[in-house]
Amino acid sequence: MKAICLNFQVHQPFRFRRYRFFDIGNDHYYYDDYSNETIMRKMADHSYLPTNKILLDLIRKNKNAFKVSFTISGIALEQMDLYAPEVLDSFIELAETGQVEFLAAPYSHSLISLKSPESFKAQVEKHATLIQKYFGQEPKVFCNTEKIYSDDISAVVADMGFKAILTEGPKHVLGWKSPNYVYCSAVSPKLKVLMRNFQMSDDLSFRFSNQAWSEYPLTSEKFVGWMDSNPKDEVVNLFMDYETFGEYQRESTGIFKFLQELPATVAKKSKFKFATPSEIADAFQPISIVSVPYPISWSNEERDLSIWLGNELQQEAFNKLYKLEPRMQFVDDPALIKDWEYLQVCNHFYYMNTKFFTDGSPQRTYNPFESPYEAFINYMNVLSDFELRLNSFVPESKVEKEIAALNKLLAEKEERLRKYELELKNLQSGTVKKNKESKPEATKRKKTATKSTKKD
Template sequence: MKTICFYFQVHQPFRLKRYRFFDIGNDHYYYDDYTNESITTKVAYNSYLPANKLILSLIKKHKGAFKVAYSISGLALEHFELYAPEVLESFKELAATGQVEFLAETYAHSLAALKTKSGFKQQIEKHSEKIEELFGQKPTVFRNTELIYSDEMGLTISELGFKAMLTEGAKHVLGWKSPNFMYCNSLNPKLKVLLRNYKLSDDIAFRFSNSAWSEHPLTADKYIGWINSHDQKEEVFNIFMDYETFGEHQKADTGIFDFIKSLPEVAIKNKFKFATPSEVAKSFNPISAIHVPYPISWADEERDLTAWLGNELQDEAFNKLYKLKHLVDKVDDFVLKKNWQYLQCSDHFYYMCTKFFSDGEVHAYFNPYDSPYDAFMNYMNVLSDFELQLKEATKGMDEKTLKIASLEKELEETKKQLKSIQTKIEVRNEVKPVAATKTTTSKSAATKTSAKKITKTKTTVKGTAKPKATSKSAPKTKGKK
């Protein structure tokens, strides 16, 4: 029986107001409240509320046969608490059905995984606590910002106790293999990896209303027919997309809500099953490991990080931001900590993207700036004031204290890296050897077997250095597909 796994991303950033050079040191409030409220309210009434109402009705209609999953960033949850509490209540109604799963992610929808392992873990823990507080679920499946994933990130997620992680079924990673199977992390096979079927996902998310598309109009029967035409051995079809697809990217008058309304009934008639990511992870065994030495994402045609870290503007802003972490760790100020969260949001770097020639419409979506350079200057002005605030807050600490704190942080990171290497060695030594199928009593056979084990052990120890190196030298990097 083929299984369909629906997952939707929900996120809204705290957009910055126009912050000029002369505001540095004088104005310590950075956010455009009017824009943030108006956009959140607009999307709530166009998308979130009608989509949640429809999903709830489908769950009730199909009595447990229809299920979905959401990943809602911590910043989006704060938006709902501030500007659209009715959206939060509608998500709680969905949670109460028992047919909806809420995933963990970085609280600030950040790129912390690329820079600071400790900060990455802190955000995940903060987000998981928020999800449990609001929806009564402790997440067991993780989805990183924009589906960013690498072998090293997967290992970190497994160390935090998660059972599965989502990412993109990128063609350059899969090669000839299909995304419609379960895979596992190459450094810790216990972590299962669900891969997005980007073609089937984008048929809904991006091509649905395109009248020039050869398959337009898309109907539920046609869509389920495409899935049915796949090899019967292909087990699970992961359909992942932005929740704003429903009513915002694809307006109501395109028929998107009617399409989703009819889809479950057609799928169930064709003996398809719907499952949440955690159910998929429990139901299917990995067919192999997926090797991702360099980070991938679901963004743009390249499926890499260049939507956020692909030019000098983005790199400079990103590096300057995380140079401040050792100061942030030393302050105990609610406002500074909150600003630190908001400034890490990946959208700020996304607005600086210069890849408009290939994905212009996507990168311009809800972008408050006239150009990437305006985005960069505005962000750097805000960051300069934030840095002044941090230095003022840590002024009582002398240079020696701060230097020791910085060295302690570096030592802590080194210890974690060494522990990570040791874990990889232990895991590979446990997984690599193949159990013997015969009992060999001859001395020569025993010697040969022993030699093979020694060779495998050497190969394993050699190989462990590679993931560490590639993590540090990842290529410089929203667009969507």
């Protein structure tokens, strides 16, 4: 068996509005609802809905011969539910075919795997619960935020019981080896590692419509021919953003036509079969361990973390955010927890990136800020207000504890006064009502007494 593994990443962040210094302590709502809804609707109309329809048609047409997998962040699922419920319904319809696998991931599409193993596990468990709720699947394979992977991360993932993990297949890790095989973790050999064929994946994501590219135009026949070029290859892992279809590569480029023709071309001209990550993990044995002491990702040319943590602005924001993480374990306020989840989304650090001109990702077109410094200031303003709210729940210093105690006492007194005012108002209202009800009776007695006097 020779397998093609298609995995699509689906993620949209909750973007922050322009949050000024003077908003700190006065306004606790951080989000740009208009942008969030507009972008989700745009993605739904241009990419998610038409591509989901094509995939559903291909699955029905090819029966058990066409399979795909998705890594959908919890944040994206929230946005679908809020702004585009028909998109969520279309993913549920795909899940019901039995030919689509949904992978586990950090709920917030965060970088938490680099900081706290326990919080990392909690986010993954929360995401897995959401996958079970919407799609009726218990995830068996894991895909970290932006395919981030290291030996330490693989140990945590293996400990959670996953049988495989998806990541990048960079040259500085693989050397002369090919990504077109199954590997295993160097520290947890039972965990199988599926490594992305970045050359072929990026041909679709970035180069498909580039008329200056030597391989333009790219047809399904040519693409499948590349797969068959090495008869020893066992798997071809094509991992890409779902927005590749219809957004990064517009319908006019022929990307939808390419997708529609791919299964038939594979069936006719190759020995490959489409398979889900779980099926590949079950069917293939690792040919070697893969050792990754330092984290890798699928972003930028270096395939490292520099797109999110490569400059001082990003590092300061990242460290200040996760300095609050231990205290968040004691918070049970739903609004604060939700804001904490949204603050962790890796896009916020991406907006502070200074490598725009070396990064080939089309995601930069959705950066709402004109400069990394502006993104940093905006984020730190939001984080400062969030920290003030956190201090009222879990004070950090003795002074903050005293302030929190006084605030709590003041709030209790205000609540007591409000209740007293309400009781007094009710009493006054009852007295007036009683007087109004008793007045006619008094008038009646007065008239009766007057009649009796006249009679006498």
